[in-house]
Each structure stands twice: as C-alpha cells, then as structure tokens.
Amino acid sequence: xxxxxxxxxxxxxxxxxxxxEFPNGDKIQLCLFVxxxxxxxxxxxxxxxxxxxxxxxxxxxxxxxxxxxxISYFLVKQSEADLFFHPCSYNEPVQxxxxxxxxxxxxxxxxxxHIGFGLISLSLISWVFIFITVKFYNFLxxxxxxxxxxxxxxRYQKYMEIVPKWIPKVRKxxxxxxxxxxxxxxxxxxxx
Numbered sequence: 001x002x003x004x005x006x007x008x009x010x011x012x013x014x015x016x017x018x019x020x021e022f023p024n025g026d027k028i029q030l031c032l033f034v035x036x037x038x039x040x041x042x043x044x045x046x047x048x049x050x051x052x053x054x055x056x057x058x059x060x061x062x063x064x065x066x067x068x069x070x071i072s073y074f075l076v077k078q079s080e081a082d083l084f085f086h087p088c089s090y091n092e093p094v095q096x097x098x099x100x101x102x103x104x105x106x107x108x109x110x111x112x113x114h115i116g117f118g119l120i121s122l123s124l125i126s127w128v129f130i131f132i133t134v135k136f137y138n139f140l141x142x143x144x145x146x147x148x149x150x151x152x153x154x155r156y157q158k159y160m161e162i163v164p165k166w167i168p169k170v171r172k173x174x175x176x177x178x179x180x181x182x183x184x185x186x187x188x189x190x191x192x
Contacts (some may be wrong), residue, residue: 036129049124068116075109101168
C-alpha cells in the first residue's frame with residue numbers, strides 16, 4: 001500500500017479520542033439506547049402507550065419493523081467497513097461506499113434501527129425517545145461536520161454540497177435507465 005494511504009483504523013491509536021468525535025458521544029449514545037430499550041420493553045409488556053396496536057396488525061408491524069432493522073444493520077456494518085477498513089488518504093474525507101450517497105450512513109442506520117423497533121410496538125413513549133435520538137444524532141452530525149470542515153477545509157465543504165446529510169438523493173435518470181425494458185430484456189431474457 002502506498003505510504004500516503006492507510007486504513008483509517010490505523011490512523012486512530014486511541015479509540016476513545018477519534019478525530020472530530022464529540023466528547024463522551026459514545027457514552028451518551030449508549031445511554032440513549034439503554035433508555036430507549038428499557039422504555040420499549042416496559043411499555044411493550046405493560047401496554048401503557050401501545051393502544052395503536054389494536055388498529056395495525058402485528059404481522060404488518062413485524063414485516064416493516066424487521067425490514068427496517070435489517071436495513072439498519074446493513075447501513076451500520078457497511079459504513080463501519082467503509083470508514084475503518086478501506087485504504088484512504090490522510091488528506092481527504094471518506095467519499096466512497098455509502099459515504100458517496102449520505103454523509104452520515106452509520107448514524108442513519110442507528111436511527112432506522114430505533115424506528116424499526118418503534119414500528120413493531122407502536123409504543124408512543126418509544127417514539128418520544130426516537131425523537132430525542134434523532135435530535136441527538138443530528139447534533140452529533142453537525143458537531144462532527146464543523147470539525148471536518150476545520151480539518152479538510154474546502155474539500156469537505158464541496159463534499160457537503162454534493163452529498164446529502166441524511167437522505168440519499170434519488171437520481172431519476174439512473175433508475176429509469178436501470179428499469180428500462182431494454183435493460184431488463186438484456187439482463188433477464190438475453191444475457192450475454
């Protein structure tokens with residue numbers, strides 16, 4: 001591997017102080033997760049704020065909730081791999097993998113995870129904690145982006161102009177090309 005490239009993981013000797021990380025951010029994330037989990041479990045067992053369950057069938061909630069949890073697992077694992085285990089330049093922000101579509105795919109995965117569990121139980125108290133979690137991750141993302149602008153200057157600002165913060169852009173023309181009859185015909189019926 002060329003000397004100016006190295007896995008991101010190798011750049012960070014002390015995992016407690018990753019560059020640009022919010023102080024005690026990991027501890028706050030853990031506290032939010034534990035609080036959400038306890039509230040979700042207690043409300044699921046004692047049915048305090050789960051009255052919406054009578055209107056939406058369990059199978060429907062499980063299907064969509066578990067689908068979101070699987071998507072969140074993919075987002076977190078893939079963004080972790082993109083961030084920590086791919087060769088990257090010391091002087092460039094990570095702009096490949098999931099990071100070419102969304103600036104914070106790992107945080108997005110965590111938020112989607114919470115939403116998945118919120119859909120399964122439809123616990124209103126859980127949705128309060130989901131709202132708090134979304135606000136906190138948005139705060140974390142803003143904090144880290146300020147640090148990344150300090151570190152990478154105009155390169156990160158240009159990246160911010162191109163790549164959305166949370167929701168990937170839908171490029172209509174690309175999907176139309178993929179879904180066109182000729183393309184499907186080539187792929188499905190007459191592969192070369």
